[in-house]
Amino acid sequence: MPVKQKTIANEVSLTGVGLHTGLEVHMTFSPAPPNHGFAFKRVDLEGEPIIEADANYVVNTQRGTNLEKNGVKIQTSEHVLAALVGLDIDNVLITLNAPEPPIMDGSSKYFVQALEEAGIVEQEAEREIYVIKDVISYRDEATGSEITVIPADSYQVTTMVDFGTMVLGTQNATLEKMSDFKTEIAAARTFSFLHELEMLLEHGLIKGGDLNNAIVYVDKEISPDTMKKLEKAFNKASLSVKPNGILDNLTLHQPNEAARHKLLDVIGDLALIGMRIQGKVIANKPGHFVNTQFAKKIAKLIRAEKRSKVPVYDLHQEPLMDVKKIMNMLPHRPPFLLVDKILELSDSHVVGVKNVTMNEPFFVGHFPGAPVMPGVLQVEAMAQTGGILVLSTVPDPENYLTFFMKMDNVKFKQQVVPGDTLIFKCDLISPIRRGICHMQAYAYANGKLVSEAEMMAQIVKTKGKEE
Structure with missing residues (x-):
């Protein structure tokens, strides 16, 4: 049965801090016409350039999925895009006065709340869905990360993560119905390991982070000197490590919150395909690089099939004209x-x-x-x-x-x-x-x-x- 495209009924705005720039960001979701898709608009730049959410514009996947078109950049696009897909929305313009959306609490929860506040409406045009008919895979030999999609009756995602650390261990998460995104996945926050955090802080690459928007897994001994640096960076009088191996001031929403956040990232990154897919995605050790490479592969297959799509006609029917x-x-x-x-x-x-x-x-x-x-x-x-x-x-x-x-x-x-x-x-x-x-x-x-x-x-x- 055909499904209608959807957009939001009204504009809605959020304000927060960019994770990597530390800049205060004002972001607005605006309704968009049918077949518009998702796009970002930089109103802080001359000409207010627009960057479509397209896998071909991915230029960097360090610390997030980063897009660039004609020299204009958008950083960490995945949490916003995941919220849009998770709420079954097709067409929205995302206006920003900075290079990245606000990090909020490191999840998609606040974006989901804002979009629901704006209201979701159907449009006249039908949604185009790419139905997976065969198994499609992408594997990154360097990391062992792999994503596969198999035929299914709906869009489903399973993630399996294993970082080889005792503190996190092996975790799995599954979303069988996209309608459960809001309750099961949206609030899962981003996370980092202590050794990564130290490197980011040393290079000034995480200016907008605090203990309310990232789970920090302590995968090594913390020296007194390192603890002082962390306390200064997070503006905390004191920090300690909880028995479950994470820095204090945060309580996990679920034991497998890390796997759920990786699932959120997969949904956001695969939004860059530019079309909703019908199939079950199975991601083993996913990351932004393998996610976006897989998105590029699917998008390329869709373009090729569109070019060579063979219409089916009954050649034995009575012709309209002989x-x-x-x-x-x-x-x-x-x-x-x-x-x-x-x-x-x-x-x-x-x-x-x-x-x-x-x-x-x-x-x-x-x-x-x-x-x-x-x-x-x-x-x-x-x-x-x-x-x-x-x-x-x-x-x-x-x-x-x-x-x-x-x-x-x-x-x-x-x-x-x-x-x-x-x-x-x-x-x-x-x-x-x-x-x-x-x-x-x-x-x-x-x-x-x-x-x-x-x-x-x-x-x-x-x-x-x-x-």
């Missing part, structure tokens, strides 16, 4: 008429069919020992199919001719040979104006994309002439 009706509209005649049937025709698209036989006259001279349909004739056949679309907009198509104006991005993917049935699909890229038609055309055979082209043509009233 060859006689086609000849009443097009001036072309055999052997140069390259469309046999029209299956679909609307204001914005047309679908035609060509049965390629050994009797085609071009096979006599085009590789007669290994007959292959010339690519230029495939393009011509797509153009003739598109001609049906544009000529259907005038009351007397027999008095018009269609002429090419230009072709772009012409590609030939597969050979077309005798016995193949070609299916042509042409879609308008923009509305027809002054008889000019701009369309994207595809040709399919044997369940594969064989050729494609972006074409522009014009119809001209000139009865009695042939193209």
